[in-house]
Structure formats: structure tokens, C-alpha cells
Amino acid sequence: MDYQFRDIEKRWQKFWAENQTFKVDNSSAKPKYYVLDMFPYPSGAGLHVGHPLGYIASDIFARYKRLKGFNVLHPMGYDSFGLPAEQYAIQTGQHPAITTETNINRYREQLDNLGFSFDWSREVRTSDPDYYKWTQWIFMQLFNSWYNLESNKAESIDELIKIFENSGTAGLKAVCDDDVCIFSAEEWKELPDTEKQTELLKYRLTYLRESTVNWCPALGTVLANDEVKDGYSERGGYPVEQKKMMQWSMRITAYADRLLQGLDGIDWPDPLKEMQRNWIGKSVGALVRFGLTPGSYPGSLSFGEGRGEAFIEVFTTRVDTIYGATFLVIAPEHEYVAGLTTPEQETEILNYIDQTKKKTELDRMADTKTVSGAFTGSYARHPITNEPIPIWIADYVLAGYGTGAVMAVPSGDQRDWLFATKFGLPIVAISDAQTNLDKEADSTKEGHYINSGIINGLKYKEATTTLITKLEELGAGKAKVNFRLRDAIFGRQRYWGEPVPVYFKDGLPYLIDREDLPLVLPEVDKYLPTESGEPPLGRADNWKYKDDLEYELSTMPGWAGSSWYWYRYMASQEDRKQDTFAPAEAISYWKDVDLYIGGSEHATGHLLYSRFWNKFLKDLGYVVEEEPFKKLINQGMIQGRSNFVYRIIDEEGRGTNKFVSNGLKSQYTTSALHVDVNIVMNEILDLEKFKAFRPEFANAEFILENGKYICGVEVEKMSKSKFNVVSPDDIIERFGADTLRMYEMFLGPLEQSKPWNTNGIEGVFKFLRKFWKLFHDDEFNFNVSDEEPSKAEYKALHKIIRKVEEDIERFSFNTSVSSFMICVNELTDLKCNKRKILQDLVIVLAPYAPHITEELWSLLGNAPGKLSVAAYPQFNPEYLVENEFSYPVSVNGKTRMNLNISLSLSQAEVEEIIHANEDLKKYLEGKNIKKIIFVKGKIINLVV
């Protein structure tokens, strides 16, 4: 029989499922290897051909590692909470759980058709109560923890209470809110319980606090920073505004430094690490206080009382430029603005604030060129020179970063320079290396300081340390590290997410008892906010803890369930009966993910949150590794490739039913129409299928070139409306899963983005048929010989054994597909049907094309299903040893001819051959050979 891929693939997929071929144990004499894919959100559209790219790569890797003798954990699951199912529920009333279930079944079918070697017994679904029980449990651990900067890790809140009881806040180094109280042990003990709880909330790693959030009215929920793109929601593209709300947050900032440092030790793509570094945004600098002498401003600022004079605190990364600070700028939202504004300036300031408020986030971003601001009328004192410094407000200073106030150094900072120039403020040079100050600012760190009091004549490094010491002496400043990273908002006013396991008493949040987990999502009549604007959970009947206390109505964000899921996979079905998210033995066996494959769009979301939760769980001793994902590969995005037909437009500008081929379209007035890519092959339109594509095309006429209708091409996002979605199901139906797997790899480097193009898939299909043919005679009878292979046959085999090893280890899957083709072409030419060659070749190819190789493996008489645990053949370099090499001989770097020369010869002997060679003479034309470059096994180059 010819290669019957449909029958073979179905049969082996069934065999693997029935025999649980890829089920893995949590213990083994073999070394462990954990290969993980980013689990999908099961969307209603199903998988398109771009989705499996990463899964195919990871499956090849997992299968290869099994052959190499590893105990491989390779699981799959679903990130099944999310907005689309809920939006669908709002429109149709269908419960999101039902939609999700349907979509998951469809995904599963599609994944099964690709022949992946997942251990499905370990599947997880984040929306499953047995799973989100543990998401809620982790939330509870975070609530019960604080971050101790002394030990530099998270500790139990009970420890903090003990500290308060023993010594109050004295000497405490903790990550906490800015407004924590200072108290002694005695004062603490005197506090009523509600106040104790209020205070503790300021330390908890997940906490409730009034904060400015990204509110999306259209979605009716808050969004995290990474879910907002250019002022619009990432999902749906709705406008997002800033709003103050009581919100659950995660104190990820406590881990900022560890998240930054951890990047150095992990094998991730550099651009991705760089994105995380930028997102964390560490800047090293100083906090400096500019004093406000009582009477120098009109308002009565109460903030300084009892603690010395009032001051404005600024953050700067260039404390060395402090002598160049000629004014201060504070954000329009800064809390002192009202207190600092003099009566004369009041109108101007109020106008300016008004103006700023009207600007949307987007305007503010787009319009970075216009300089605007207003003078408060008040002055602060320079901390070192005591000179009076005017205080301005301007919207280029952001309330949310640093202290919301900056010292403006117009000679060293371009924005400050523009501001000073516009408003006529002084620009003072501070370095002898500064040039062109009348044209622009110069932020150089070179040169020696001038006009700079105690640092005159010094260079950058000494100046900085000198100043910080001085400021500390004066009590006017200190070194400070600032991060751009904000705490992560954790609540969503949505239905389809994990309920927060919290109830309220006297307005304060308390955790439910652990025994009451999971807190199961209640039924609601509608998936919309309540009439009073409460989240959908407010609609649930009797949604009260112990029938009495109000539950939290927000649910958790999409990233909650995905921030720890790789640990749940470590728990087998048996393990999941235990009362733990994963047994300690399983965690200490699997430890971490050795290889993680997924898209780079998760750089500042999932991949950062996961690292945060992992570090937290490590602090508490539940997991063993500081970093969860040792090696990470970003697969490229597969874009769509749209095809177009060109409809001719008549004189009146109406579309006709006549279509012109791409090459001739310039001779007519046309409009381009998307045409379904599935009826186009190699840009040639299938005319009959086109006529059937839509009723109005049934009588379409065509103007052809060379008898064919050639379509236009453009690269766009893959989407239904562009008719460029290619489904893996169709490809598998036509060519089989093995062909699809190999073709997706053959398309190009894994990490590179590329448009999907079905042109060329036949090359891979032909390859598999040729491979099948090696094992069969012309009548397709299985025909394998036990004869001893020739040297050439061994050579072909061992070349591929080594090549595939090298390629897989460096994730270069496309090149090994080429090499397989070369190998099969060679063996076909050699008419090789020797078992000793073919059996090993079956093993080497198995990770790429698992179905056809399983079939041939059992046809060769081996135990069915044991291919996946066969041993990868041992590479023997002896078969590749050559004693002659065809040297390219070049003259002045230009290759002229090839010469077969024994590899054992020395340079002197080779030179002799060169000098004696007649054919070379014509290239020399009497010129003298100055030098002969000879690289053994590579090249001979004559310099003349």
C-alpha cells in the first residue's frame, strides 16, 4: 500500500490514548526534563494553523528528550477563565462554563489530530474549582504575608504581629504603604482590633487600598497596566480612563530587585529580558528635600508639623547636577499645589489644572512637544545654597512616578531646558564640558564641575558621593533606588474569574476559613453589573459568608490562574486527591520548567507575574527554585497571507462581474477583494471554486494571463474577515499531521515571525512518501533487507544522526527537516532498504513525524508503541572520516577550481602540488605567488 496517512495517523493516535503511552511518573531512575507550552485560552474560533507552531516544536523536543533517556513531563491544559466567554454570555445568556467546555472539546480534538505526546492525565483548567481552589489558597498565603527587607523575603504576618508586640515599628524594615503609622509596642497593644487590622493591611502582600486604576467603562472593569495599550484595552480596544477606586493589589514591587537580578541567571531571549528590565525600570538616584520656610508660601501646610519644616521631596538620578537646579516642577495632581499657590497666581494655576484634566491620556502622550506649565508664586530653598527656588507645576511631571516632583536642571535635561527657555528661567552651566547651552541641554557626565560649590573641579563619581554624604549630614536627602514597576491591580469587576476568598466585617477584609475552599463561583441571573453598579457577583442570591457577612464581589484577573499552573501539572491524578496544590515530593523531583515555549506578548504580564508568585512560594518554602522557567523560547507569530482578486470597475464606478488577473490589473480600474486563501494554490485561483465561493460570483468572467488567474498577495493578521484563516484540520485532511508538523518547522527559524503560506507543503509531503517508499518495493510490499549496509549508506545515516542532535539542541528545526530530505534522497539514490540503516532512521525521524515512524517501527517487527522510549542511535564519527577533500583553490580570494588532495598532507606537500599544477597557471599569468594560505579541510588560497 502507498503511504496511507489518514489510516496510520488515526490508528496511532488511538493507540497512544488507549495505552497511555505518554503518561509519566513522578519518580524514575532517569533524569527529569520538563517541557512546557504556554497553555491556550480556548477561544470559540478554534485553532488556526499558527497556534500549533510552538506546540510542535516543544513536542519534537519532548519526544527527542525521551529518546535521549529522560523522564519527560510534557503536559497541556487551558487558561479557561477570560473575557470572550463572558462577553458571549452577556450577549446570549449562555453560561460561560458551557461555552468554555464546548471550546475546550474542540481544542482537544484539534490538538489530538496533531499527534502531540502530552500526558493528558495531568490536564489543568484554571476555571475548574479543584484548580482555582489553589489559586485562592495562594491568594490567602499572600494576604497572610509581608515582605521583610531584613531577611529579604516574604514572611508570615504572624511574625510581623510578634515584632509589633515586642518592639513596635522601631527598626522595622518592611515593604509597605507610604502612610503606615509609627508606634511603640505599648501603643500597638492598646490599639483596637479594627485599627490593628487596618495597619496590617498596609503590609500584606495582597492588600486593599484606594488607588488610581485603569477603568474601562465599556468592559465595566479595571485593567492592569499590561492590559492597556495606548490608552485602550488590549481586549476589545475600548477607551480606558483613570479612576480612584478601592482595589485589591499585589505587592509585586517588593520583589522588584529580585525580579531584576533573577534575569541574569536564566536562559531567556535577550530582547525579552530587556523588556522585563525596562518594565521594572530600576533607577538609582537620590531623594532630595527642598525646604519650605514658613511664611514663604501662603497656605498652611500641615504636613511638617512636629517634624521640622515642611519640604518638597524630589527624586533625581543626577544629584551631581543639583547646583544647576534653578526651579522645581511638581505634578498638577501634587497634594501641595493648593497650599503653595499665591492669591495672585490662583487663576492661572486653576486654569492650568483644568486644562490638564481635559487632556486625555492619549493627547498627553501624543503631544510631547508643547511645553506648558504655570507658576505657583511660591519658593522653596535650595538644600545646599539656600537660594530661593521658584515652584512651578507642569504636566510633564507625572504624579505616579517618583515623588511627583522634580528639581529642574535646564542645563542638563532637555525638557527642563525647553521649559526654562519658554518661561525665561535661568540656565546655569555646571560642567566645563557642556557646550551649546543656548541651543539645547547637555547631559554629559564628562568634565569637571563649575558653579557648583563643594563639588567644583570634581568629576562625576566623586561629585555624586560627596553630595549624597553632604545631603545626609544636612538631613536633606539620601540615596534612593526607584522603580517604574507599580503594584499590580488584582481585582476585576467581572463574573468569569476566581472569586476572591474574602469577606468583610466592619469594612475590613478577612479571609474565609481554609476549610471553606474552594469558594465556588455562584450562579447569577445576568452577567452584567447590578443596577447599583456593583460587579456581577452582586447579583448572586445570598452571596454571604456564613449567611451573614458580605463577600468580596470582584473576581481575580486573568493572570491569577496562569501564575502557578506549571506546579499543578507536577501533581498526578493520585496526587490531586491530597490536600495540597502539588506534593512536596513531586515538586522536589520536577523542580522547575527546563524548557518553556510561548509568545513574547507575555513578556511583561504572565512571565513577570509567574516569576513573582514563584519567588513568593519559594520564600514560604513550598517550592524549591527561585526561578520557574530555566530556558525560554519565543516562537514567532504566524501572520496571515491574504489573497486578492481584482474586480473591474465600469465607467460609472460600479463593480462588474469581471475579474482581471494580478499581472494585468494596471490596464483597468479595479477594486481588490479578499478571496478565500483555501481556493488559491500558488497564487493561482481555482475558478470553479471561486464561482461557488459566493452566489454573486456564479457567472463571473475572468481575464487570464497565460491561461491562469493569478491572485494578489498581502501579509495581514490572520482573521476570518480577511478570508486568510487556514485551519490545521484542512491541512491534516489533505496531507496528514506528520506533513503539517514537518512543514511548520520547515517554514523557517522557530523564533522568526512569518506569514503562513501553504505553497510548498507538497515538498514535505513528497518527502514522507519517498521515506515510506524506502521500506517498500515498487508494488508497495514491505521489503526490508538484513544485508550489511555499505559505507555510503552508513555515512548517510550517521550524518543525519549527528545533524538532528545538533539542530534540536539549538532549536534549529527547519534545518533538520532539510537534512532529512537530503538523507532520504541519498538513500533513495543508493536504493537502500537495509534494516540496519532504516530502523535507526525511523528513531531519528520519530520526534518530527511520530505517526509514520510508529507504523514503520512496528512493520519492522518491533513492539508497538515502544518507539517513543527507544534509544536515540549513537553517532559514530568513524563513518564520516574522509581521507581526501576537494579543496576549493582560490586566487586572491576568488575561487578558481577544486583539487582533490589527501587530508594527511602537510602545507609544504600541498604547496608542491599547487606549484606543479598546470591548470592553475592560466590564472597566474606570470604573476608571482607571494603566499599560499592552506587551511586543512577548508581551503587553499593563493596570494599573488
Added chain:
RNA sequence: GCUCGGAUGGUGGAACUGGUAGACACGCAGGACUUAAAAUCCUGUUCGCCCUAAAGCGAGUGCGGGUUCGAUUCCCGCUCCGAGUACCA
């Protein structure tokens, strides 16, 4: 603006530490088999020059320069495309 990628035939791409540029495949052209088509197989296919072929010559990895016996690969300067990020003090 800043950061990070990338640019090689008609197309996808290969060339791993500087050593024969264009592997492998698609497409295209021609041929064999066939009544015909499909399938399969064979030959050619970077561009230019030479009537054609063989042979040969010249150019050639976005552009300009450099290092080197030798550069797709290393260095400097630019152009274009893509991604991320943005008054971050």
C-alpha cells in the same frame, strides 16, 4: 525619541567558531511515461555578457567605508522594515 530584532535568487530559507554564497524546498521552463489528465520521474533554474551550447568573463548577501590572504559572518557610518516602550526626572 530610546531599546531590541531584521534585510541573502521569482518565493520560504541555508551557509553553526571569518574559509566554495544560494543547501533543502516551492515556483517556473523543458522533457519522459500517458489517448489525455492526475501522479511519478529526469534536466535546467542568482543576475548580466557572448547568436546558441559547451566553456568562459564580469557582478552579486539593503547602502557607503574599514579590518583581513579571504567578510552574508567582525568593526564604523547610514537607509529601510518589524517589535517593544515612552514626558520615568
